[in-house]
Amino acid sequence: MADAGSVSAQATAAPPATKGPRAGSGNGRRELLAATVGGVVESFDWTIYAVLAPYFASEMFPGDDPVAKLLGAYLGFAVGFVVRPFGSYVIGRISDRRGRRFGLMLSMILISGASFLLAALPTAAQIGVLAPLLLVAIRLVQGLSMGGENPSVAAYVTETAPKRLRFLYSGISYSGIILGNILCFGVLTVMLAVLGEDGVADGGWRIGFVVAGLLGLLSLWVRRTARESEEFTAGATDAPSAVAAAERRALFRASARNMTAVFLTTLGITVSYYFGTTYLPQYAERLGLSSGAEGTAAMLVPLTLLIVAMAASGILADRLGSTRTVRTGLGLLAVCTVPVFHAMGAEVLPVWVATVVHLLCLAAPLALFNVFFARLFPVQIRVVAMGLPFTAAVGLFGGTFPMVAEALAGAGHIALVPWLAAAACAVSFAATFLIRRPAHA
Structure with missing residues (x-):
């Protein structure tokens, strides 16, 4: 791949917004807090x-078919992902031009x-x-927001974290996503305990969305105190728009191979993530191993x-290298997913043990991908170049x-689900x- 730095050492973004706290880096802890808290709320x-x-x-x-209704609800979950690349481009362009902090505030307001x-x-x-x-x-509006959130956070953490702690900060910042899941x-466990499954289904589910909105207001307050990335600010120039656009196109051409690699590497991470953190309770219930509340x-x-x-x-x-660590996690997932969930289905492993094993294998690629991917691209196009293939x-x-x-479970092929992952x-x-x-990484 052509060295992106050889294409242009000039920034191609418009000058960043000057409002808000002064740009700075320091030890990056304030910026890490803003990224992590926002991740909790977005997740x-x-x-x-x-x-x-x-x-x-x-x-x-x-309608009257409960399976069709559930599939419709999951379709509503899926369509939000359809516009994620568009959100990544739109909010990513804003983040690459006006600053990481501005993009993070915008995504939080939307979701x-x-x-x-x-x-x-x-x-x-x-x-x-x-x-x-x-x-x-x-859900499409939320998809737009999430499309810009993750790559903007990745760029922000990459540019504000101390070099010796980049991947620790990556793991901590993305743990906000997991905290959001927890x-x-x-919240659902409390709702089920207080209202029961019938009560949650009979309108109690609205409480969950109210809590989500209130958490968003808290995150907006935290992000208002965060500073802009010094690396972004240092790269901003007043270059004419035509020149800037040409340089951006050249940078994207130079980054095409890495953008393809991000797309394909994200495949296994995202499937394993949604299997292990979102669908697993339903999967266990389908196998007759637990109820929805227990799962x-x-x-x-x-x-x-x-x-x-x-x-x-x-x-x-941070000590041994990010590439080796990511590959180890993906290799373990490829090898262990089927036997672990086959053992769970055969009741050789309890559900919680199989879940822990799966998530521990997922930990490395999930923790590192934010900074691992963002470092592949120059600062001028970082959010969009990472965000488009990722989303x-x-x-x-x-x-x-x-x-x-x-759908596989409904058709009697639930055993294929771990093979797919x-x-x-x-x-x-x-x-x-x-x-x-x-060379810039």
Whole structure:
């Protein structure tokens, strides 16, 4: 791959916004907090839909077939991923031009506002087919937000973290996503304990979306205190727009190979993530191993252990190298997923043990990919160049995974679900050999 630095050493972005705290880096802790807290909220707002889908499907989708209603709810989960690449481009361009902090604030406003709208959405019994249509429209707004959030956070952490701690900070920042999942399962567990499954299905699910919106307001306050990336600020120039656009195109051409590698490497990470953190309670229930409430509560300890493992993976990568650490995790997922979940289905392994093993294998690639991918691209195009292939892979394969898995289960082929996840990880392991580390990394 051509060295991106040889194309142009000049920045191609417009001058960043001057409002807000002064740009700076220091030890990066304030910026790490802003990235992590925002990740908690974005993850909660996004994932609460998936974990509540089995409960609100009967109210929000017309018809009499419960399986069709659930598939409709999961389709609503999947369509939000469709616009993620578009959101990655639009919000990514804003982040690459006006600054990381501005993009992070914008994405938080969008997803939090959408959560309040979901909480107030009328049911199908009240407005008929308009209910699922509005639900899909709101999910599209959330998809736009999430499309810009993850790559903007990746660029922000990459540019503000101390060099010796980059991957530790990567693991900590992305642990906000896991904390958001833990909060989702925790909130749902409390709702089920207080209201019961019937109460949650009979409108109690709206509480989850209200909590999501309120958390968003908290995150906005935290992000207001964060500073802009010095690396971004140093690269901003007043170059004419025509010159800037030409330089950006040249940088994208030079980055094409790495963008392809990001797309293929994300495949296994996102499938394993949504299998292990979102669909697993439903998978266990399908196998007759636990009820929905039991499966939801059982996720709390494994997800907590995942956060610890992600921090440990970051420390390991800072000392031994990120590529080797990512490959090890993807290789373990490719080899271990099928036997672990086959043993769980045969009741040789308890559900919680199989879940822990799967998530520990996932820890390294999940913890590192933020900085691992962002460092492949020059600062001028970093958010868009990382975000487009990343969000495209997440949308095509991660967002559709619960729906595909449920369709396989409904057709009597639930045993194929772990094979699907393992195959995706094998592809991603091979894709890491496509990566070419540019001179700026």
